[in-house]
Amino acid sequence: MSGGVVYLGGGTKLQTACGFEDSTEAMFDYLMASVGDGSDEAKIKLYCEGSVAHYDWLVDQGVPFKETYYYGYSGEPPTDDGLVWSGSEQVYPYCDVATPAPRGHVVAVPGPAGHKLMSSLCEKLATTQAEIALNTVCDALYQTTDGAIIGARLRTFGETRNVRALGGVIIATGGFVLNDEMLETYNPKAKDCSMRVAADGDDGSGIQMGMQAGADSLHLDKLSVSLPVTQPWSLKSGLLVNDQGQRFINEDAYYGRLGEQTLLHQNGRAWLIVDDEIYTKPEYGFELCAVGETPIELARELGLPEGALESTIDFFNEHAARGEDPLFHKREPFLMPLTKAPFGAIDCTTQNSRYAVFTLGGLATDVDGQVLDAKSRPIPGLFAAGRATSGLAVGGYSSGLSLGDGTFFGRRAGRLASERSRQV
Amino acid sequence: MSGGVVYLGGGTKLQTACGFEDSTEAMFDYLMASVGDGSDEAKIKLYCEGSVAHYDWLVDQGVPFKETYYYGYSGEPPTDDGLVWSGSEQVYPYCDVATPAPRGHVVAVPGPAGHKLMSSLCEKLATTQAEIALNTVCDALYQTTDGAIIGARLRTFGETRNVRALGGVIIATGGFVLNDEMLETYNPKAKDCSMRVAADGDDGSGIQMGMQAGADSLHLDKLSVSLPVTQPWSLKSGLLVNDQGQRFINEDAYYGRLGEQTLLHQNGRAWLIVDDEIYTKPEYGFELCAVGETPIELARELGLPEGALESTIDFFNEHAARGEDPLFHKREPFLMPLTKAPFGAIDCTTQNSRYAVFTLGGLATDVDGQVLDAKSRPIPGLFAAGRATSGLAVGGYSSGLSLGDGTFFGRRAGRLASERSRQV
Numbered sequence A, B: 001m002s003g004g005v006v007y008l009g010g011g012t013k014l015q016t017a018c019g020f021e022d023s024t025e026a027m028f029d030y031l032m033a034s035v036g037d038g039s040d041e042a043k044i045k046l047y048c049e050g051s052v053a054h055y056d057w058l059v060d061q062g063v064p065f066k067e068t069y070y071y072g073y074s075g076e077p078p079t080d081d082g083l084v085w086s087g088s089e090q091v092y093p094y095c096d097v098a099t100p101a102p103r104g105h106v107v108a109v110p111g112p113a114g115h116k117l118m119s120s121l122c123e124k125l126a127t128t129q130a131e132i133a134l135n136t137v138c139d140a141l142y143q144t145t146d147g148a149i150i151g152a153r154l155r156t157f158g159e160t161r162n163v164r165a166l167g168g169v170i171i172a173t174g175g176f177v178l179n180d181e182m183l184e185t186y187n188p189k190a191k192d193c194s195m196r197v198a199a200d201g202d203d204g205s206g207i208q209m210g211m212q213a214g215a216d217s218l219h220l221d222k223l224s225v226s227l228p229v230t231q232p233w234s235l236k237s238g239l240l241v242n243d244q245g246q247r248f249i250n251e252d253a254y255y256g257r258l259g260e261q262t263l264l265h266q267n268g269r270a271w272l273i274v275d276d277e278i279y280t281k282p283e284y285g286f287e288l289c290a291v292g293e294t295p296i297e298l299a300r301e302l303g304l305p306e307g308a309l310e311s312t313i314d315f316f317n318e319h320a321a322r323g324e325d326p327l328f329h330k331r332e333p334f335l336m337p338l339t340k341a342p343f344g345a346i347d348c349t350t351q352n353s354r355y356a357v358f359t360l361g362g363l364a365t366d367v368d369g370q371v372l373d374a375k376s377r378p379i380p381g382l383f384a385a386g387r388a389t390s391g392l393a394v395g396g397y398s399s400g401l402s403l404g405d406g407t408f409f410g411r412r413a414g415r416l417a418s419e420r421s422r423q424v
Helices: A013-017 A024-034 A041-049 A051-060 A114-126 A180-186 A188-192 A205-212 A233-237 A255-265 A295-302 A308-320 A401-423 B013-017 B024-034 B041-049 B051-060 B114-126 B180-186 B188-192 B205-212 B233-237 B255-265 B295-302 B308-320 B401-423
Strands: A005-007 A104-106 A136-143 A149-156 A159-164 A169-171 A223-226 A239-241 A271-274 A288-292 A343-347 A356-359 A370-372 A378-384 B005-007 B104-106 B136-143 B149-156 B159-164 B169-171 B223-226 B239-241 B271-274 B288-292 B343-347 B356-359 B370-372 B378-384
Touching: A005 A401, A013 A051, A024 A041, A041 A051, A041 A401, A051 A401, A114 A401, A136 A205, A149 A169, A149 A378, A169 A205, A169 A401, A180 A188, A188 A223, A188 A255, A205 A378, A223 A255, A233 A271, A239 A308, A255 A356, A271 A295, A288 A295, A295 A308, A295 A343, A308 B308, A378 A401, B005 B401, B013 B051, B024 B041, B041 B051, B041 B401, B051 B401, B114 B401, B136 B205, B149 B169, B149 B378, B169 B205, B169 B401, B180 B188, B188 B223, B188 B255, B205 B378, B223 B255, B233 B271, B239 B308, B255 B356, B271 B295, B288 B295, B295 B308, B295 B343, B378 B401
Parallel strands: A169 A378, B169 B378
Antiparallel strands: A005 A104, A136 A149, A149 A159, A223 A356, A239 A271, A271 A343, A288 A343, A370 A378, B005 B104, B136 B149, B149 B159, B223 B356, B239 B271, B271 B343, B288 B343, B370 B378
């Protein structure tokens, strides 16, 4: 299901080929401003500094990227183009914080391209001496009384095998969005979302195994939530309003930000208001749920408080006509008055529309993927990477950060585990 | 610093003496609706069922409560009256969920009364055989390789003592709002608050000690945040607006709810708009930061987007004149149009006003205070109670829940630990 977008920047070959300038500093500033409170500055810094080289490494492994740019689509494009905007870099408030650049590096397959990233890396892996155990579940770790991880118990079709871990065990089992009990404990709102972005294994078992070995966990309450209602982008000209008929965000923000704000701050209750001029059929099954010849009629259809929606639209139109959005700073080319009847409301409630959710929290790790205990001391021999860890994004998500996180810090974990095995 | 309010209900002697009817069900329904997502239903159920008896127990221990009711004050009253409203029971949306009753049981001392609750219980304790070690820090737990806690290391003025724990160790060290590093990790917004409600020991060391012994933690990101701007209550007639000049809550909500919404959903940016009719000097150092003859002038002073505040006030006034608040359902007697110039804005930004914060998350425990590991199995011999645990409130706070939590579940932990010691 992965889109195959890797969030990279600082002036990669792909960015340069497409005519974009970027810097490590701008990438760092954008991420620090956008990925959520309590982020790990050391990880973000290292990631930005190593981003150009990481892109080259992916290419060296045989991951295909086409050196072309696609405008006007969030997430992976319908084409095999290589570079897209995959965050809110161009919009308020981030455009004022850091010079924007597109940083979504997309594997060269039209549509969801994660499978191609995976198969490319697997092909490369097949040329090494690594042994791969398929259809195999790790159901226990062996730990000394001093806390060090020295092995794992593996199960394959009922047969059990005990493996000595010379360098260590790396947990890379993904998040826990398929574990209802963990969601109920850490952030029940995730369960309101209609689509859980997950592979079958995203059940949190790896995270729990780490915690049982004494690992600390971080940000288990944090989610990535996408509300992809502004696709095609012309729908960014609509007005996203809440239960009170009020706007609450600049609608040109990335759909990851729209989803987060709507689910977590507006209780998953919103509608995208459009007029006849800007309306176009949205993707992903979003649907008109009310139409009216006037805003008042539309509001009545929606059951919104009398006069509230009308007041919101009037206020917006008056300023938009002057090219201004004093409340939320939506920008050109998506800033225009909505005046042409009929008016419509696209349903963006959790009940009736697509909210795509996955978890961002996980095991506490250092920049080398070493799993940390409650005192921030590494647990010897235990590593983790990807969504099984708390990584780059801890609340505010831009597409490509998970693949970036997993591959970048996974490499670092692998490198250190490998060094450790040579010391034994 | 504790106010000495205990949240109890279901028809306590004090409620009955003051002429209020209450039921276990109404108390349960209110708490389930208000204490936040991911709450522990089993704890809440037991707490409501045991609430009447718990009040009697407190009285039996010599904790004084005066059987009188005080109206019009949030938190502990200025008098020694015994019963107050200490939550949002009477206001939207909770008034529609459960029959309201005041449940703040306040120890009979004017003003902050927590010290009297503590001294009463300490006096009772002094009549038992319990040995009390003052000026003593527990800096380590002794744990068998099987995980059981069998003792503790204590330090008193440089001298170290090792204590065998027959029944167990009960961690009751409070929250972690004085630990900047933990706040940075779990919810940095707490650091924006001007007042941390804490005793010196609320540094999270007890929680960390538990986690190092393999305990799971829950809801470490959750806070109680009070914004006590609507004291005296006549200020509830004001309009709380955000950076966009929009209202975002019914202003008659409890100050714990105002604080939570403003800090966590409005980024700690708000002003309480008043007119000359309702203005009265607020308590707790809140101050007018702008005055204007018209809403437009006031908004200009505040630097709010042009026209937004005016539109908010017009909309509110039009409906309030008819006794309606279609947006947020503020209720009589605090619902009236603001029309009498001059208009003023009371500063409710985190920078310039009082936000009183403490942490709600902590060690995972069962209903008997047993500390749980990541697999929800009790760690033998390890107990916890109070704000060192994740207790009744995990996001939405009513005053008195912490003292209630600590005393109610502390008693249960003590009882089980004591039984365990007799089995040894």
